[in-house]
Each structure stands twice: as C-alpha cells, then as structure tokens.
Amino acid sequence: MESNQNETKQDEINQDEINREKKSREIIVVGAGMAGLLIAYYLKRQGKDVLVLEANEVASGQTGRTTAKITSQHALKYSELIRTIGEGKARLYAKANEEAISEYERLIREEGIECQFRRVSAYLYTLQNTERLKQEAKAASLLGIDAFFTTETELPFDVAGAVCFRNQAQFSPMDFVRHIASKLEIREHTKVIRIRGNRVITKGEELFAEKIILATHYPIRNVPGFYFLREHQERSCVLELSDCYKTSGGYRLEAMCYGIDSDGFSFRQAGENLLLGGGSYRTGENKCGGAYDKLTQAAKKYFPNAKEVSRWSAQDCMPHDGIPFIGRFSVFTPNLYVATGFQKWGMTTSMIAAMILKDMICGVGNPYEKLFSPQRFLVRAATENFLKDVGISVKGLCKGLFCAKTCRCSHMGCELVWNPDEQSYDCPCHGSRYDADGKLLDNPSVHNLQRKK
Ligand SMILES: Cc1cc2nc3c(=O)[nH]c(=O)nc-3n(C[C@H](O)[C@H](O)[C@H](O)COP(=O)(O)OP(=O)(O)OC[C@H]3O[C@@H](n4cnc5c(N)ncnc54)[C@H](O)[C@@H]3O)c2cc1C
Structure with missing residues (x-):
C-alpha cells in the first residue's frame, strides 16, 4: 500500500517535471514592439530558443504609431x-545610433525586406x-x-x-515588423501579469525561462529597478495629410524635419502623404484637450488644400538623464533584462537594445553596455527631472x-485625469491609460480599472 502511494507521488513529481520542461524556454521576451522583436530576432540568430509573449498583437503598442525616422538626431541632444x-560618453551615444542606422540597412538588404527604406537627411529647425x-x-x-x-530647408516656410x-x-515600420515577426515564435493575446524569479505568469499559465527580457515599453514590474521613479511618459499627436503638394507646386519632402521651438512640428513624407507631428504633452496633462488643434491649424497654414487622411x-518613456535604460533590470535580478526610456527615438534605440542584450x-x-546600463547614476544629468x-x-x-477608487490608477493608485482628445483616463505619474470603460490601453499597469461607465 505504502509503495503504491510512493509510486503515485513519484508519478506526480515526474509529471510536474515534464509539464515544467514543456513550459520552459531558454529566453522569454515580453512585448512584441520594435524593441522586443529585434531583441528576439538577433538572439534567435545566435541559436537561442526564444519565445515572445505579446498582450495584444504584434506592434499594437507605440511601434504601430511611430513616424519611423531612423536617426541619431534626437532633437537638441x-x-x-x-x-x-x-x-567621451556623448561620442559613444552618437556612434551607437549611427551604427544602428547602418545595421537596419544591412539587415533589410540581407533579408530582402521591402519596407521603403531610404537614406535621407534629417533637419532640426527653429x-x-x-x-x-x-x-x-x-x-x-x-x-x-x-x-x-x-538656413535652407525643404520646408514650405522660412526658418x-x-x-x-x-x-x-526612414522606412515603413509595419512592413519591416511583419517580416521580422514572421521569423519568430510569438504568442499574441498573452498578457504577462507578473514576473517572479524565472517564472513568467500570464493570465492562464506559468512559464519558465533562464533569461527574461522586459520589452513592454514601460516596465510592468516596479521593484527592484524602480523605473517608476526614473522615467515618465509623454504623448504626441500625428496627422496624415494628402494633397499637400497642390498648394506649393509639386511639394514633396525628401528630408525629415523636426522643430525645436515649443510650438515646432515634425514632418516626414510617407508615400504620397505627409506626416505632421506635434502637440506634445506629459501623459495625464491634457485636461483641457486641444492637442490636435495645433496640428490642424499648422496644416491649414502650411498646406491650405491638404486633406486629413487620419490622425493618431x-x-x-522619458528617462531623467536623457539616456535609455538597456541591460540588467536590477543588480538583484541577474536573469531579468529591460529595454525602456526611448524618449521618442525608439527606432535606433530598439536596434541598440538588440545589439547590447544579444551580446x-x-x-x-x-x-x-555601460553607457546605457540601467545601473548607472548620472546625478548631474538626472537630478532636476x-x-x-x-x-x-x-x-x-x-x-x-x-x-473614488474607480478613478485611481491600478498601477500605483495615482488619480487619473480625463483626456478629452483621446477619450481616455490618463495617469500623470507614470502614464498608464484606460478607455472610458476602464479597459487598459497603455502600461505600466497590467490591470483594467474596476469600473463600468
Ligand atoms: C508620436 C510619436 C512618434 C514617434 N516617431 C518616432 C520616430 O520617428 N523615430 C523614432 O526612432 N522613434 C519614434 N517614436 C518612438 C518609437 O515609436 C517608440 O520608442 C518605439 O516604438 C517603442 O517601441 P517598444 O517596442 O519599446 O514599445 P511598443 O511598441 O509599445 O511595444 C511594447 C509591446 O509590449 C506589449 N506589452 C505591454 N505590456 C505587456 C504585458 N504585460 N504582457 C505582454 N505584452 C505586453 C504591448 O502590447 C506592446 O506591443 C515616436 C513616438 C511617438 C509617441
């Protein structure tokens, strides 16, 4: 009798081990935006066993809404x-970004990716x-x-x-992303709720990995690491305009442009249309709305006959010291890695993250590695922010x-602010967002609000 019981127990242990083995991977990357996909792709090329977990769909986060300038020109930097x-360190930052542009070009050529990649000039203007x-x-x-x-640019006004x-x-990010994603094992609609040691816990199951990489845009884990104290989020708007050219005799922007004045705009050609960006604000600070109005007014002024095709x-994430965080999540979590804080320049930075984490x-x-290390402390650069x-x-x-509890962010409990432009509840502290029914739109939170409108 006792020996039967022992055998049953042993069978259960064996079954547990088999289940665990089935659910164990060498590397799990959380998040299938530009960063997660490139990191997974380069690791897979090194022969690693990599699984990507994505809460929604591939590139459904910020990557699906980028203006996709691939540049080392990161505003006034x-x-x-x-x-x-x-x-010395500033030179490293410049070199890393210039190399990232070349690596995109090399990869796109090698893989034969049709994504309208073009070398163009980038201008900052005032x-x-x-x-x-x-x-x-x-x-x-x-x-x-x-x-x-x-003092010369291609812009339709004097600078x-x-x-x-x-x-x-510049390139078409979605064409690029689709190709890279096709080379990877990705589980969509799999939201990670928690990471503990080498366990990755989703809504339905628990997976294991020797190494875990958080590429969720804003890290979904708070401690250790304390990224919620080290970066905030900033939101910007984009208008896609057609028929800009009718007003200025065949106007077509070859270069990419970015205004450094407080009311400056971002311009880039995308096929036949023009992308006009701007109206930035700290997430959670657009109480009165009107962010898109700045863009519609500018469109009317510079391209009077243009038609708005779409807007988004x-x-x-904006790091305090102006340098993204790429590397070990914290000194206490040797097998957990992170890539965040891309400060609106996530195309080159995702490539830098892929190179650093692969190595x-x-x-x-x-x-x-050292320059982008999350364990750096650049007091001089970071204190004020x-x-x-x-x-x-x-x-x-x-x-x-x-x-009321229904107006509290499910991340850390900050008061949410209604954003009339986006019809969303936004957190001014760390940038989580929810729709009018309380459904989570943007992290670091991983939970919906407990509310129904
Ligand atoms: C308006 C605007 C224009 C921009 N234009 C440019 C530009 O011209 N050039 C440039 O270099 N950069 C630009 N950027 C920045 C760039 O788009 C971003 O830095 C970049 O796309 C971020 O990529 P990511 O992979 O870190 O994040 P994301 O693309 O947001 O990917 C993160 C992924 O993680 C998933 N995820 C989140 N939480 C979980 C979870 N719990 N479980 C599983 N999955 C999860 C999300 O669904 C998402 O798909 C722009 C940004 C803005 C706001």
Whole structure:
C-alpha cells in the first residue's frame, strides 16, 4: 500500500517535471514592439530558443504609431550630452545610433525586406534664435556625425536656422515588423501579469525561462529597478495629410524635419502623404484637450488644400538623464533584462537594445553596455527631472488617496485625469491609460480599472 502511494507521488513529481520542461524556454521576451522583436530576432540568430509573449498583437503598442525616422538626431541632444556626461560618453551615444542606422540597412538588404527604406537627411529647425542650433551642429560634428548648420530647408516656410544630419533614414515600420515577426515564435493575446524569479505568469499559465527580457515599453514590474521613479511618459499627436503638394507646386519632402521651438512640428513624407507631428504633452496633462488643434491649424497654414487622411497619438518613456535604460533590470535580478526610456527615438534605440542584450546574453563584450546600463547614476544629468517627477508622483498619489477608487490608477493608485482628445483616463505619474470603460490601453499597469461607465 505504502509503495503504491510512493509510486503515485513519484508519478506526480515526474509529471510536474515534464509539464515544467514543456513550459520552459531558454529566453522569454515580453512585448512584441520594435524593441522586443529585434531583441528576439538577433538572439534567435545566435541559436537561442526564444519565445515572445505579446498582450495584444504584434506592434499594437507605440511601434504601430511611430513616424519611423531612423536617426541619431534626437532633437537638441549632443550639446546637452557633452555638458552633462562629457565628450567621451556623448561620442559613444552618437556612434551607437549611427551604427544602428547602418545595421537596419544591412539587415533589410540581407533579408530582402521591402519596407521603403531610404537614406535621407534629417533637419532640426527653429523660427527663433539660432544659437542653440549652431552649438548643436558644432557638437554633433565634434562627435563624428556628418552635420552642418544651414538656413535652407525643404520646408514650405522660412526658418531662422537648421542643423542637417546627412545620411539618416526612414522606412515603413509595419512592413519591416511583419517580416521580422514572421521569423519568430510569438504568442499574441498573452498578457504577462507578473514576473517572479524565472517564472513568467500570464493570465492562464506559468512559464519558465533562464533569461527574461522586459520589452513592454514601460516596465510592468516596479521593484527592484524602480523605473517608476526614473522615467515618465509623454504623448504626441500625428496627422496624415494628402494633397499637400497642390498648394506649393509639386511639394514633396525628401528630408525629415523636426522643430525645436515649443510650438515646432515634425514632418516626414510617407508615400504620397505627409506626416505632421506635434502637440506634445506629459501623459495625464491634457485636461483641457486641444492637442490636435495645433496640428490642424499648422496644416491649414502650411498646406491650405491638404486633406486629413487620419490622425493618431502615441506616447514614449522619458528617462531623467536623457539616456535609455538597456541591460540588467536590477543588480538583484541577474536573469531579468529591460529595454525602456526611448524618449521618442525608439527606432535606433530598439536596434541598440538588440545589439547590447544579444551580446550580454551571449557573454560577448559590447562597447555601449555601460553607457546605457540601467545601473548607472548620472546625478548631474538626472537630478532636476527626477525631483520634478517625484513631485508629480507624490501629488498624484496623494490625490489618489482622496478620490473614488474607480478613478485611481491600478498601477500605483495615482488619480487619473480625463483626456478629452483621446477619450481616455490618463495617469500623470507614470502614464498608464484606460478607455472610458476602464479597459487598459497603455502600461505600466497590467490591470483594467474596476469600473463600468
Ligand atoms: C508620436 C510619436 C512618434 C514617434 N516617431 C518616432 C520616430 O520617428 N523615430 C523614432 O526612432 N522613434 C519614434 N517614436 C518612438 C518609437 O515609436 C517608440 O520608442 C518605439 O516604438 C517603442 O517601441 P517598444 O517596442 O519599446 O514599445 P511598443 O511598441 O509599445 O511595444 C511594447 C509591446 O509590449 C506589449 N506589452 C505591454 N505590456 C505587456 C504585458 N504585460 N504582457 C505582454 N505584452 C505586453 C504591448 O502590447 C506592446 O506591443 C515616436 C513616438 C511617438 C509617441
């Protein structure tokens, strides 16, 4: 009798082991946006067994709404980086991004991906004082970027000055993403709720992996790592316009342009249409609405006959010190990795993340690992933004204590703010968003609100 019981117990243990083996993978990547897909793709090419888990569908997050400029021109960046982190590190940042552009080109050629990849110039422009742009041109050139100051652009209005970066690129991100996704094992509609050690817990099951990579845009895990104290989210709008050319004699923008003034805009050609971007605000701070109005007014002014084909908005994570977080999630979680904080430049940064994490996991040195390491502490660069963000979070949390539970973010309990433009409830602290019925739209939260409108 006792021996029978022992055998049954042993069978159960064996079955558990078999089940666990079936659910065990070498690497699990959480999130199938540009970052998760590229990281998974390059790891798979190294012979790794990789599974990608995606809460919704491939590229259904910010990647599906990007304007997809592949560029090392990240607004006014290099003069500031030299000031805050020094010339050596700033040069590394520039080099990593320039190499990322080349790697896209190489990969697209090698895989024969039809995604309208084109090398084009990128311009930062101003209608005001040109001093900052002159400095930026100097700083970028010093760091090895092919950059120069000019007053000539292809924009349909005069600018006071501009900085041109030559040999940047643009592409159709969805054509690219579809191809890369076709090479991978991806489970869509599989939301990860929690990560504990090497366990990845979804709504329906528990999986195991030797290495786990969080590519969920904003990390869904709070501690350790404390990313909720280290970055916030910023939202911007885009209008897709047709028939711009009728007004200005065959107008077609070859280059990509980005305004550095507070009311500046982003321009890029996408096939026959033009993408006009702008109207940025910190997520949770568009109480009065009107973000798209700035774009419709600009469209009317610059392209009076243009027709609006579509409009959308998206958001990105803004790290305090102006450098994305790519590497180990924390010193206490050696097998958990993260890629976040892309500051609206996630095309090149996703490629940098793929290169760094591939090398780290394969045990190969990477020249950029230290610069992007989440374990860095760049006090000089981060203090001011850190204090501002902490202030906003404390305010949101305090307000959350006194508001109805139905208006509290399910991430950390901050008070949500209604965004009339998007018909969504937005969290000003960390950027989670919900639709009018409380259904989760954007993380870091992983839960819907407990409410029905
Ligand atoms: C308006 C706008 C324009 C932009 N234009 C440019 C540009 O021109 N050039 C540029 O370089 N960058 C641009 N960016 C930034 C760029 O689009 C983003 O940085 C990039 O797309 C982020 O990619 P990602 O993979 O990190 O995030 P995402 O694309 O959001 O992918 C994250 C994925 O994780 C999934 N996920 C989330 N939580 C879970 C969970 N719990 N379980 C499973 N899956 C989960 C999501 O569903 C999503 O698919 C722009 C950003 C904005 C806001």
